[in-house]
Amino acid sequence: MLRETASNESDKNEKELETELIPEDAQVLQKVDGKIDELSDRLKSIEESISKLSKSNDDSEIDESAPTTNLTIPESKKKSKLQHVFRNVSNFENGVHYFSEWQDYFNVKWRMSVLHHNGHLGIFVFCQPIVPTDQWSIRMKLEFKVIDPTGNVVSRTWERCYGSNDGWGFSKFLEWEDMEEWHLVNGNLIVEVHGEIVETTGMRKEKVRKFDESQKDVSDVIIVVRDTKFYVSKMFLASQSSVFKALLLGNFSESNQSEVTLNGIDPDDFHYFLEVLYGESAIDDTNVEGVALLADMYGAPTAIRKSTNEEGNIEKELETELMSKNAQVLQKVDDKIDELSDRLKSIEASISKLSKSNDDSKIDESAPTTYLISPESKKKSKLQHVFRNVSNFMMGVHYFSEWEDFFNVQWRMSVIHHNDHLGVFVFCQPIAPTDQWSIRMKLEFKVIGPTENVVSRTWERCYQSKDGWGFSKFLEWEDMEEWHLVNGNLIVEVHGEILETTGLGREKMRRFDESQKDVSDVILVVRDSKFYVSKMFLASQSSVLKVLLLGSFSESKQSEVTLNGVDPDDFQYFLEVLYGEPAIDDTTVEGVALLADMYDAPTVIRKCEEFLLGKSEKDLEKKLEIATRCNLKKLKEMCESELSFIRLMDD
Incomplete structure (x- = not known):
C-alpha cells in the first residue's frame, strides 16, 4: 500500500x-523559525506595496461617497x-x-x-x-x-x-x-x-464564560466561527482590537451586518480569546499558543500582553538549561530577527512618508535615506493536462499534451509507461530562436489524485535543445493506478519559472549602451547589461521608477541602480516602447506587458493592450491569460465576452 x-x-x-x-541546536532554531518567517512575510508584503504607493499620492482625502467595500478577514x-x-x-x-x-x-x-x-x-x-x-x-x-x-x-x-x-x-x-x-x-x-x-x-478545557444566545440582550453583533455563534458587543471588541474596529465600525460591508463570519478560525481558540478580552483568567499551557495566534492576528494588545506573560512564566522553568546549551544559537537567531526588524522599521517609515506625500510635494533633503526593494518580474508558466485511459498506455510510448505559448516559447509535457514506472517530461521549443539559445527553468512536476492529494518533484534545468527533460521514475505505475487515477484518467501539472534566457530576443531597435552616456544621468543594471537612461524621463513614465530614482531612497543618489529579477531583453524592449519605438509584437508583448504592469507605466500598458486587441495573432485563451496576469481590463473584458459567446454557440 x-x-x-x-x-x-x-x-x-x-x-x-x-x-x-x-x-x-535545531530545536531552538525551530522555536523561532516561525517568528523569522512571519517577519519575512511582512517584509515581502510591505516591500511590494511600496512600488504601488505613489499611485495614491493624489488621494489625500477620503471620498465619503465611495461605495462600501469588503474586508478580507485574516485567517489563523x-x-x-x-x-x-x-x-x-x-x-x-x-x-x-x-x-x-x-x-x-x-x-x-x-x-x-x-x-x-x-x-x-x-x-x-x-x-x-x-x-x-x-x-x-x-x-x-x-x-x-x-x-x-x-x-x-x-x-x-x-x-x-x-x-x-x-x-x-x-x-x-x-x-x-x-x-x-x-x-x-x-x-x-x-x-x-x-x-x-x-x-x-475533545482537546479543550472547560469554558469559563458563555457567549451563546443567553447573551443576546447584551450583544449587538453575532460572530460566526465554523458552526459556533458568539454574541458580543461591537464597541467592546473595537476597543480591544484594531482589526475588529476596522471590520465592525469601518467602511466595510461587515459593519452593516448582524452576523459576521470569520473563516479559518478554531472556535475553541476564539472562545478562549474572547474570555481573555472579557477579563477572565483563561490562559494556560493548553490554549496559550492558539490565543496568542489570534491576539497577534487581530491586533489585540491586552490579549497579546496576557499571552506573553503566560509564555514568560513557562519559559522561566527552562531558562537555565536553554541558556547553557543554546546561548550561541539563540544569539544568532536574535541577530537575524533584529536585522529583519530593522529593515521593517525602515520600510514602514518609508511607507508612512510616501502615503502622506503628493505629486506636488518637494523631496525633503534632510530626511534620512532609506532603501527601496525593487519589485521583480516572475515569468511563470503552468501546464495542466488530463491524460485519458492511462491504464491502456503502451509501454515505452510518450503521450503528449498540446503545445502552449509562454513568453515566446512553446511548452508541452509528456507521460510515459517506462519499466513499471510513470515518467513525466517537459519539452520546449522557442518561437524565434537564434542558432545558440538557452532557457534556465525551475520546474515543479505534480500528479494530483482524486482527493487532491499531490505527489510533486522539483528540478532546475537549462534547456539548450528541443529534447524533453524530467523524471523517468516519477511514480511506480501500480501506485499511480491505485491512488491517482480519476475514472481512468490522470491529472498532471508542471509549474515553471523562467530564470534566464539567451538567444531568444529579436534585433534591437535602439541603443541604451555606453554610446548614450552623454544623454543619461543614471545607469540601470539588469543582470550583466547596463542601460544608460534619463532619470527624469523614466520618472515621468513610471510611478515606481519615480519613487526609486527621485524619492527619499538611497537609489536616488546612486549613479548605478540594480534591478533584480528582470530579464534584460524584456527590459530593452520595455525601454524601447517608452522611448517611442514600435517594439511590441507577438514575440515581445508578454514580457513587456509584465514589466509595464510591475513598474506602473501607463503608456506601455496602453500600447500593449492596443496591440493585443488589434494586431496580435495569439488565441483568445492566451490573450485572456496575459490580460489577467498584467491587469489589462479592456482586453480581459473582450476575451471573456468572446469566449462566453463561443461557449454559448457550442451549447
Missing part, C-alpha cells in the same frame, strides 16, 4: 534514533514544521522505524519516523495530545518532503484525521535505491513534514 498506519509503541523493532536533531493558520536529519541511513535495518524527537505544536506533541520497507523509504507522522479527553480527533493537512543536496524536493500531500496515537504516512514514499542515489548528503537524509491543523475535537 502507498498509505498505511504504523503502530506507535507496540512494535518491538522500533528504535529511537540515536543521533541529535539536525545539528544539536495553525501550522507546524517537523524537520530532522536522519544519519547513516544506508545502515538502517529493514522494517525498523527510526524516530525524530517529539515537538509540541498547539497542545499536541508530534514526531516523525522513517522506515526501510521492502525496497522503499517510508515516512510517517505520529501525534500525541497533551491533555486529551477519552474521544479526540485532529484533522490535519500534511506535506511530506525529502530534500536533496541541490535543494530539489520530492513531496507528497495528504489530509488525515487522527483519532489515536498511531502514525500515518507513506510506506512507499521513494524507492530506496533512488533515495540513496539522489537524496543522501554524506549518508544523511533531510526530511520535513509541514502540517496544518484543520480541526480538533
